[in-house]
Amino acid sequence: MVAASGASAQSTAYDNLGPGNAFEAGTGMIVRGPDVGTPWAAFFDITAEASGGIVEVSFPLAHSNQNNQFWFQVYQDDFGQIGALVGEHEVTGDPANGLSTFQFDGSINLDQGTTYWIGIMPAMDSNGTWRRNSFGETKNRWAWRGPGTWTLFANSNMSGLRIMVGATGPTCPPDLNGDGVVDADDFFLFLQLFAAGDMRADFNNDGVIDADDFFSFLNAFAAGC
Numbered sequence: 001m002v003a004a005s006g007a008s009a010q011s012t013a014y015d016n017l018g019p020g021n022a023f024e025a026g027t028g029m030i031v032r033g034p035d036v037g038t039p040w041a042a043f044f045d046i047t048a049e050a051s052g053g054i055v056e057v058s059f060p061l062a063h064s065n066q067n068n069q070f071w072f073q074v075y076q077d078d079f080g081q082i083g084a085l086v087g088e089h090e091v092t093g094d095p096a097n098g099l100s101t102f103q104f105d106g107s108i109n110l111d112q113g114t115t116y117w118i119g120i121m122p123a124m125d126s127n128g129t130w131r132r133n134s135f136g137e138t139k140n141r142w143a144w145r146g147p148g149t150w151t152l153f154a155n156s157n158m159s160g161l162r163i164m165v166g167a168t169g170p171t172c173p174p175d176l177n178g179d180g181v182v183d184a185d186d187f188f189l190f191l192q193l194f195a196a197g198d199m200r201a202d203f204n205n206d207g208v209i210d211a212d213d214f215f216s217f218l219n220a221f222a223a224g225c
Helices: 184-196 211-223
Strands: 008-015 023-032 041-047 052-065 070-078 081-091 098-103 115-122 127-133 138-145 149-157 162-167
Touching (some): 023 052, 041 070, 052 081, 081 115, 115 127, 184 211
Antiparallel strands (some): 023 127, 041 115, 052 127, 070 081, 138 149
16 A cells, blocks of 8 residues: 655645544435435535635545445535536545545635535435534535435535645556555556446556556556655
8 A cells, every 4th residue: 555645735725624633423414326216415605715726625424335426516606506517526436434535636726715515416326424514513505306406405514524725746647546545446446447448547548448558557556656
């Protein structure tokens, strides 16, 4: 297991986790994908406390069953409602129960003092709980549910969330799931992508998925970051 190179020159755009990354472990917002039944997504309004591209996001998740894949999305605020999509980042790994931290590429930009809607949109049959923050902080919440409609819940207990913005720093190509560590999870994820013909397995970026990509990944995996 090799730690991947992290981000540098980061600033905190939002953080409601308590000392020692504390959060309420026993309660939170249900988030589940459309293949489970009634889909649920949770979005909270925040005001960015720093400007820059999002390079790291941390939040506490409890994985109930099935997949654990989702989109982390940022929307503009439209007079208290969810507005236009600012950007999104697909999380394809399998976060452990508890606080999970994900590295982003800095392409989703926040402006200090601007209000955004930040949330989790589960994919497929993902099912779990986004744990609440430890301060009892409340925020307005929009939930995507039922036949694809947004519903506003005013002054809901907010889930735990930390957003870091700034320079992305050195990248780590073999850290495929973006969890900051080069390990067996990345190796088996590459094998799955390779077998499925997913272009993320085109490791040498020549437009073809072949043995060259396999050996390029092995070399990068062995070298670590």
